[in-house]
Amino acid sequence: MILSLAWKNIWRSKRRSFVVMSAVAIGVWSIIFMVSFYNSMIGAISRNSLQHDYSHIQIHHEGYLSEPGLGFQVKKPSMLMKFPSQIPDIEAVSARLIVNGMVASPKTNLGIQVYAIDPADERAVTALSGFLIAGDYFTNIKRNPILLSQKLAEKLKVKVRSKVVITVQDLEANIRAGAFRVSGIFHSKSPRINNGVIYVRHEDLSKLINLPDTAFNEFAYLLKNNESLIETKQMMEAKTNNLVRTYREIAPEFDMIEEGSAISKQVITVIVMLALLFGIINTMLMAVLERTKEIGMLRAIGMFKSKIFFMIVLETFMISWVAAPMGLMAGFLTNLYFEKMGGLDLSQYAGALEQYGGDAIFYPAIAQSTYLLLMLVVMMTALIGAIYPAIKAVNLKPLEAIRKL
């Protein structure tokens, strides 16, 4: 009957209960929406950097990190090319020769990184061909084609088939310059690549700086899934004496972004829960104070303090038990709606989002365990919120209540 009494007590003041339940439900919904939004944004940034820039694993010569350039080329490149057939979780590999240089157009020149690649291999690893917005993927220009980003093209004031001159140093530090023609203009999802990378064919750069076809200073590997990252890295390390690094080792900002995101989500959750906490305390305190006489009478006729405490906690729990699933359901349905609608279009903020490597479309992403976790957090908040009003209730003196009768 105490259960039934607690439930009935909630509905004594329907409006007040409805308001606090709405607050809990909206709070829960907003957390789900914000967490989904963060997950979507951070997921896009990580995914874009991973799939279109760093790849899962890169191999360099041990000395490359201290002196990036042509001096430290990877050892036994032919063996590294065979890894996809030897290690099951590797999806594709792209061998690169990366060198710093200058690109000059009739209007201006810019410092850039030249990525000398095999177009087919690079396409398999970074999906570079998919980002073309003009021209095509190295096929429309027979001699010395290059791909550059829209941003660089605008800076250089060039378009497809325009001629540019690339200047680099060879192994002996001689300046070598070659004329190239813009085969395609792309817009990558990686800000780093958009800001300063141009792609040429490996054979063209090798010829320009007199290096053999087997000269590479970077191997990038795309894995079939992220779960086998460490295991695959260890298998690679067992087969080569080059430096093997995962994308997390190459770009520590991945961890920073994820940790920052996790902290942000926790802070938002704490803020919302604090607001709910004070709402719950306020509501329950009002409910207790309104029932001073009644609680005093219950104490007088023999209701133990523990049962009164339990009843008030139960009332608070019930409010949350009703409201939290409503908020969870609203959050779930909101995410479902955006999934069905093809995501939330944030194109008006595309510029800002792309600066961070994010996507302009928000695809809600939330782990199912988050719903359970959130339910537990709300229950904990309700429990904490119930304590003070419940203590207030049990401390009421029956005699004082009787005197008011």
Add this chain to the structure above:
Amino acid sequence: MKVIELKNLSKIYNPETIPVRAINDITLSVEEGEFTAIVGPSGCGKTTLLNMIGGLDISSEGSVDIGGVSINEMSESELTAFRLQHIGFVFQAYNLIPVLTAKENIEFIMVLQNRDAKTMQERSDDLLDRMGIKDQRDRRPSELSGGQQQRVAVARALASRPKFVLADEPTANLDSGSTEALLDIMAKLNKEEMITFIFSTHDQRVIDRAKRIIKLVDGEIVSDEQL
């Protein structure tokens, strides 16, 4: 058999500053089956005396024995348990739980006593019947008249099978008809089942029905009449 025995009972407020003796050296006993009215002017100490008998207030001096058990030295939780098992309360303002029906209000005290469902059902049906409010069993207090609410309150007080019932101005909020009806019921219960009732009252209609009248003035018994 003595149900209540008070020995040299006093209640002093503000003992350290300006002592006020609300109850002054009262010694009395109440036998099983008495129908006692404690009367006197406002502020004479009726309610204070009732509160001390009911274990709701602590005496400054003297002792309170209920059924041979001294309640003076009991802890708060022991007193709560004692009240639950041995004392029935009827309040001036009925003080029913507004969200429960008449039947649920009666059964609530038995829930606190951990009685089984069958016992509760039988007891509440019996009490509703004897109080003449069987038809109102599923109504909430707000749907009942004042007289009906007070009958539910009496039924609730009796539901726990207490040694006695303390009623503080039980008819103060009732009209004449309801007062007479309630007094008829309580008198009948007293006569047929030897249920002990102790009232504090100003109401002459209650005083007229009482078998014993204890008159208090300034916290002291000035007369104690057996009728």
